Amino acid sequence: xxxxxxxxxxxxxxxxxxxxxxxxxxxxxxxxxxxxxxxxxxxxxxxxxxxxxxxxxxxxxxxxxxxxxxxxxxxxxxxxxxxxxxxxxxxxxxxxxxxxxxxxxxxxxxxxxxxxxxxxxxxxxxxxxxxxxxxxxxxxxxxxxxxxxxxxxxxxxxxxxxxxxxxxxxxxxxxxxxxxxxxxxxxxxxxxx
Amino acid sequence: xxxxxxxxxxxxxxxxxxxxxxxxxxxxxxxxxxxxxxxxxxxxxxxxxxxxxxxxxxxxxxxxxxxxxxxxxxxxxxxxxxxxxxxxxxxxxxxxxxxxxxxxxxxxxxxxxxxxxxxxxxxxxxxxxxxxxxxxxxxxxxxxxxxxxxxxxxxxxxxxxxxxxxxxxxxxxxxxxxxxxxxxxxxxxxxxxxxxxxxxxxxxxxxxxxxxxxxxxxxxxxxxxxxxxxxxxxxxxxxxxxxxxxxxxxxxxxxxxxxxxxxxxxxxxxxxxxxxxxxxxxxxxxxxxxxxxxxxxxxxxxxxxxxxxxxxxxxxxxxxxxxxxxxxxxxxxxxxxxxxxxxxxxxxxxxxxxxxxxxxxxxxxxxxxxxxxxxxxxxxxxxxxxxxxxxxxxxxxxxxxxxxxxxxxxxxxxxxxxxxxxxxxxxxxxxxxxxxxxxxxxxxxxxxxxxxxxxxxxxxxxxxxxxxxxxxxxxxxxxxxxxxxxxxxxxxxxxxxxxxxxxxxxxxxxxxxxxxxxxxxxxxxxxxxxxxxxxxxxxxxxxxxxxxxxxxxxxxxxxxxxxxxxxxxxxxxxxxxxxxxxxxxxxxxxxxxxxxxxxxxxxxxxxxxxxxxxxxxxxxxxxxxxxxxxxxxxxxxxxxxxxxxxxxxxxxxxxxxxxxxxxxxxxxxxxxxxxxxxxxxxxxxxxxxxxxxxxxxxxxxxxxxxxxxxxxxxxxxxxxxxxxxxxxxxxxxxxxxxxxxxxxxxxxxxxxxxxxxxxxxxxxx
Numbered sequence: 001x002x003x004x005x006x007x008x009x010x011x012x013x014x015x016x017x018x019x020x021x022x023x024x025x026x027x028x029x030x031x032x033x034x035x036x037x038x039x040x041x042x043x044x045x046x047x048x049x050x051x052x053x054x055x056x057x058x059x060x061x062x063x064x065x066x067x068x069x070x071x072x073x074x075x076x077x078x079x080x081x082x083x084x085x086x087x088x089x090x091x092x093x094x095x096x097x098x099x100x101x102x103x104x105x106x107x108x109x110x111x112x113x114x115x116x117x118x119x120x121x122x123x124x125x126x127x128x129x130x131x132x133x134x135x136x137x138x139x140x141x142x143x144x145x146x147x148x149x150x151x152x153x154x155x156x157x158x159x160x161x162x163x164x165x166x167x168x169x170x171x172x173x174x175x176x177x178x179x180x181x182x183x184x185x186x187x188x189x190x191x192x193x
Numbered sequence: 194x195x196x197x198x199x200x201x202x203x204x205x206x207x208x209x210x211x212x213x214x215x216x217x218x219x220x221x222x223x224x225x226x227x228x229x230x231x232x233x234x235x236x237x238x239x240x241x242x243x244x245x246x247x248x249x250x251x252x253x254x255x256x257x258x259x260x261x262x263x264x265x266x267x268x269x270x271x272x273x274x275x276x277x278x279x280x281x282x283x284x285x286x287x288x289x290x291x292x293x294x295x296x297x298x299x300x301x302x303x304x305x306x307x308x309x310x311x312x313x314x315x316x317x318x319x320x321x322x323x324x325x326x327x328x329x330x331x332x333x334x335x336x337x338x339x340x341x342x343x344x345x346x347x348x349x350x351x352x353x354x355x356x357x358x359x360x361x362x363x364x365x366x367x368x369x370x371x372x373x374x375x376x377x378x379x380x381x382x383x384x385x386x387x388x389x390x391x392x393x394x395x396x397x398x399x400x401x402x403x404x405x406x407x408x409x410x411x412x413x414x415x416x417x418x419x420x421x422x423x424x425x426x427x428x429x430x431x432x433x434x435x436x437x438x439x440x441x442x443x444x445x446x447x448x449x450x451x452x453x454x455x456x457x458x459x460x461x462x463x464x465x466x467x468x469x470x471x472x473x474x475x476x477x478x479x480x481x482x483x484x485x486x487x488x489x490x491x492x493x494x495x496x497x498x499x500x501x502x503x504x505x506x507x508x509x510x511x512x513x514x515x516x517x518x519x520x521x522x523x524x525x526x527x528x529x530x531x532x533x534x535x536x537x538x539x540x541x542x543x544x545x546x547x548x549x550x551x552x553x554x555x556x557x558x559x560x561x562x563x564x565x566x567x568x569x570x571x572x573x574x575x576x577x578x579x580x581x582x583x584x585x586x587x588x589x590x591x592x593x594x595x596x597x598x599x600x601x602x603x604x605x606x607x608x609x610x611x612x613x614x615x616x617x618x619x620x621x622x623x624x625x626x627x628x629x630x631x632x633x634x635x636x637x638x639x640x641x642x643x644x645x646x647x648x649x650x651x652x653x654x655x656x657x658x659x660x661x662x663x664x665x666x667x668x669x670x671x672x673x674x675x676x677x678x679x680x681x682x683x684x685x686x687x688x689x690x691x692x693x694x695x696x697x698x699x700x701x702x703x704x705x706x707x708x709x710x711x712x713x714x715x716x717x718x719x720x721x722x723x724x725x726x727x728x729x730x731x732x733x734x735x736x737x738x739x740x741x742x743x744x745x746x747x748x749x750x751x752x753x754x755x756x757x758x759x760x761x762x763x764x765x766x767x768x769x770x771x772x773x774x775x776x777x778x779x780x781x782x783x784x785x786x787x788x789x790x791x792x793x794x795x796x797x798x799x800x801x802x803x804x805x806x807x808x809x810x811x812x813x814x815x816x817x818x819x820x821x822x823x824x825x826x827x828x829x830x831x832x833x834x835x836x837x838x839x840x841x842x843x844x845x846x847x848x849x850x851x852x853x854x855x856x857x858x859x860x861x862x863x864x865x866x867x868x869x870x871x872x873x874x875x876x877x878x879x880x881x882x883x884x885x886x887x888x889x890x891x892x893x894x895x896x897x898x899x900x901x902x903x904x905x906x907x908x909x910x911x912x913x914x915x916x917x918x919x920x921x922x923x924x925x926x927x928x929x930x931x932x933x934x935x936x937x938x939x940x941x942x943x944x945x946x947x948x949x950x951x952x953x954x955x956x957x958x
Binding site for chain 2 (some may be wrong): 011012014015016017018020021022024025026027028031032034042044045046047049050051053121130133134135136137138139181
């Protein structure tokens, strides 16, 4: 068992989208869809400004709202805590797309739902997800929240506090942000530029 | 501290098994063919060509297609990571808009009208050779100019012109980019900065960036090391009229009035000198001219600078004291693009002098001393001329060319000893000092790069021969008489890329698969053309493998070994202490020391110590046009790349919120940008933002393509070069200062543009 999670250090991230493009290439994500994207938000007034660059992707929630709504059982949670889709079973009904509060899912033209898998195929080879490997700012740490010695737990401790999007929903998302530039914490999703 | 990628999870055998089951469920599905990574994947070492940082990459190939590019740890450029452009680089090779066969302009058709017929390579090369030999007869070898940019430019801008006998060879990376910083470095340190800036970021404690694009230009290694520096606790000060990405990461942002940077630098020097905060021991040991600098900066007080820069004197003083407190681990890294206002060599000199006062050149946390790797050239008979174009590392240090050839057509216009690309346009029109009648354009984006585009178009119309060698039908390409389609970087060998570095290294590019369509590598084109114009003796090798292998023998290697390595790293001498151990210093100046005061500049009639000059003022009703980089695009080269265009399909003009309100622009509005000569660009979206001063607007460079053969790039956004009708020539470096250009904004209707996604889907059929 494990609880695999992704940490993103917003102090380091410059919003360059290397992660986003790496994801696109690695997973042959179809044109028009994105499993990983960047939000950029400016706050304040000249010259007292703050900008948040925030990559977003499926958070592989511990309490994923997409799983119970799936009528065919295509969306499931595996033993490592990954939320995955069995494309054989997916009927592209969009129930999960509507249930996801992070807009992490889309229906591909091939007729099934797509989203971030934390590069499950790479994990099987003991390689990190493509977005982690390529990040030129060392903004991403991937690892097991159940392992107290994991790099991700150390990074959360070093930062003092981890933040998640929409914590009030109680989904326990496993994309964890540290060091948001604003003292108020993460900016709201709908407040993007 | 060196950051290490570490094993992220302790996977038990059972866990791996479980993952495997999940993997099967993910991968095998009814609609999608097996993904590329489950097929037979071959790994090939290459060098990314999607920008000029040129990271070593390993690419994953299945059959005739590269699916993924990644960095590799042994390569000091990529160090295992890649930027978005590198990640997206493979997509270019499979672009259906590629040039696929040699093309010859239809007899009698006008240049720019785009009427072409397909030709064989033999016919196309014979055609060019015949015209070249006729031009040699009528106007001399110097009447053909050679422009280029990219790894293959060695053949078309260095080797071929020198073998042929034309000093009129130029790259935009010199006079439209690095020339001022490189000339200033040559005359201060006696060393180049070079294409891989020798900054010891990770060990720096205090970093001051002036107009630096880091984070927006994603030069991979530099971005990694910048991030390391910040993780290591370095303080960051960013000087920029715009709240750039770097500013967003800074401890202090100084929103300077554009064009006044030299005044700020002089004031910082003033504080270091007047408060006795500089590194006296370093200055005494390694430099000349401090005695002249002290009285020179006496009046350049922070109060004087505040009036000019609009940065409070107290802040100026505080920053100077903070940087002095961290010396020698405090640094002002030079930017790459330094052609701003025309006085740019002097601004860079001021920056270097400040660095020297911090005692950081050749010391940890400052500049390291970059050494080029050892690798011999392929032995050929001596070339008639010395290659004079220079490159990213600045102007070539050519002091004299052999007799029997006319001097460069731009000679005498400026001090530096290499060609300035923008100064070679005029002779195509006026015939003075002598006519340039032929032109090769290799890999550059002429109408996006060289200012005063109408002049360039007029010049091209005048030519007797215009040849373009490229991958895509960019607008300037479709004006050529002959178009030669080059194989992409994934399909070809290239000459080795040698990088001056802390650990000097040689990296290699191996083809991932055969060239698609009827395209050929640059080296093949150069050799085949060379054979037709009487230069066969300079191409004595029979195969390119032989060429590469022979070069590698000079370092005891062979091509097959290199194929398994990708990169060969050598030992350097990065610190002054390394040099002192050998009883010498690295400064190749006339005096052998760092020259704070430049006797050479004085002798040539230039200020031997930097002075502030006012930039041209902004005309009433206009904004200063600033421009920069997008992290997902490189200049004007990547706007037809489907993966990158999906990320960012247009530029937008940044306009200060208050100015927007005054002009009635709202979020979501579109605008035309119009310069004082009435040239109009756009329409493009208006980005209403607090992140820029009121006296300037900003766009990223590279959009606004007018080549109709570029189905994704065409007609999106605005091109800064088309608004830059004027430039201020730096009389020292030959650089074309581009920031004395101004625009006003006019409301535009939202254009009916088809979405990039829709076009990509259609292109795939």
